Amino acid sequence: KQEVTQIPAALSVPEGENLVLNCSFTDSAIYNLQWFRQDPGKGLTSLLLIQSSQREQTSGRLNASLDKSSGRSTLYIAASQPGDSATYLCAGSSNTGKLIFGQGTTLQVKP
Amino acid sequence: DAMVIQNPRYQVTQFGKPVTLSCSQTLNHNVMYWYQQKSSQAPKLLFHYYDKDFNNEADTPDNFQSRRPNTSFCFLDIRSPGLGDAAMYLCATSREGQGPYEQYFGPGTRLTVT
Numbered sequence: 001k002q003e004v005t006q007i008p009a010a011l012s013v014p015e016g017e018n019l020v021l022n023c024s025f026t027d028s029a030i031y032n033l034q035w036f037r038q039d040p041g042k043g044l045t046s047l048l049l050i051q052s053s054q055r056e057q058t059s060g061r062l063n064a065s066l067d068k069s070s071g072r073s074t075l076y077i078a079a080s081q082p083g084d085s086a087t088y089l090c091a092g093s094s095n096t097g098k099l100i101f102g103q104g105t106t107l108q109v110k111p
Numbered sequence: 112d113a114m115v116i117q118n119p120r121y122q123v124t125q126f127g128k129p130v131t132l133s134c135s136q137t138l139n140h141n142v143m144y145w146y147q148q149k150s151s152q153a154p155k156l157l158f159h160y161y162d163k164d165f166n167n168e169a170d171t172p173d174n175f176q177s178r179r180p181n182t183s184f185c186f187l188d189i190r191s192p193g194l195g196d197a198a199m200y201l202c203a204t205s206r207e208g209q210g211p212y213e214q215y216f217g218p219g220t221r222l223t224v225t
Contacts, residue, residue, distance in 0.1 A: 004153075032212065043117075043201055044154070044216040089153065097142060097205055097212035101153035 002027040004092050006102035014110050017080050021105045023073040023090035033066050033073045034099065036089040044089065048075070080109045114138070115217035117202050123223045124192050132187040132220045134202030143185040144214065145177060146201040154201055160185060161207065189222075197224045 003026045013019050023033070032051045036044040048057045048064040050073065056065040063076040073090055087106045091099040115136045124130040134143065141162050146154040158167045160179045174196070176188040189196055199221050203214040 034213065036216070041199075041221065043218040044203075046213060046215060049213045093212055093214075097207060097214075098156060098159070099144075099154075099214060101155075103153050 002030070002092055002094065002100045004090060004100050004102040006088075006090060006105050008105060009103065010106045010108075012108040012110065013080055015080060015082060017109075018076070018078050019080055019107070021075040021077070021088050021090075021107070023075070023102055025071050025073070025092045025100075027092075027094075028068045028071055029094070030068060030092045031095045031097075032093050033064070034091050034093065035062075035064050035073075035075050036091065038087045038089060038104070040087075047088075077107075080107075082109050082111050085109050115202055115204055115215055117200075117217040117220050119220060120218060121221050121223070123225060124189075125225055126194065127191045130189050130192055130222070132189075132200050132222070134185045134187070134217055135183050136202075136204045136215075136217075137183070138204055138206070138215060139182065140204035140206045140215070141182065142205045142207050142212075143179060144203040144205075145185070145187050146203065148199040148201055148219075150198075157187070192222070192224045194224050197222055 034049045035047045050066040061078040087104045089104045091101045118133045144159040145157045148154040157171045178186045199219045201219045202217040205212045205214045
């Protein structure tokens, strides 16, 4: 059974800092790994999706990596801004498309 | 813009009074999902439709039902809401067969049970 864990649960950084959010999963037969952003009281916005055959994906200041052998994914945010403050969720999917979510990391970027 | 739309955004219902939440999509995706997210918790899959085929999660209470009358629309029916059903309900879609099941989420419906 796939389990997804995110550490830390909360993170506070000053503006401009580079940071890494961690995600680990128990089943290496993961089909893909998707990172989402969730603002308070809102839905989920897809940030990056890494297919099982890929090792990383980049979008702007965001870079996500996937290491299936170690069961880990990271989301790197460069030059953080107050507008990046949100909860970041990672989710792994099986080949049926079902997503298993981590509990999320709540990020606060202080001006 | 192609998108996933949920209505209403906020819904208040009374204990035991049936309620229906609605989801529509303009992405022409063949898979639609319903998730429940309680405060400070991860989203939890309730069920999904693969085309017209309904797939229920084993631990989804019988109180929750779903309908998908056509490709674009999907409904979540809660037959007798309890206080524990207060949550954010998220609808998502994906396109099987074209890429790796990337899921696109709607803005959610916040359900309050009084």
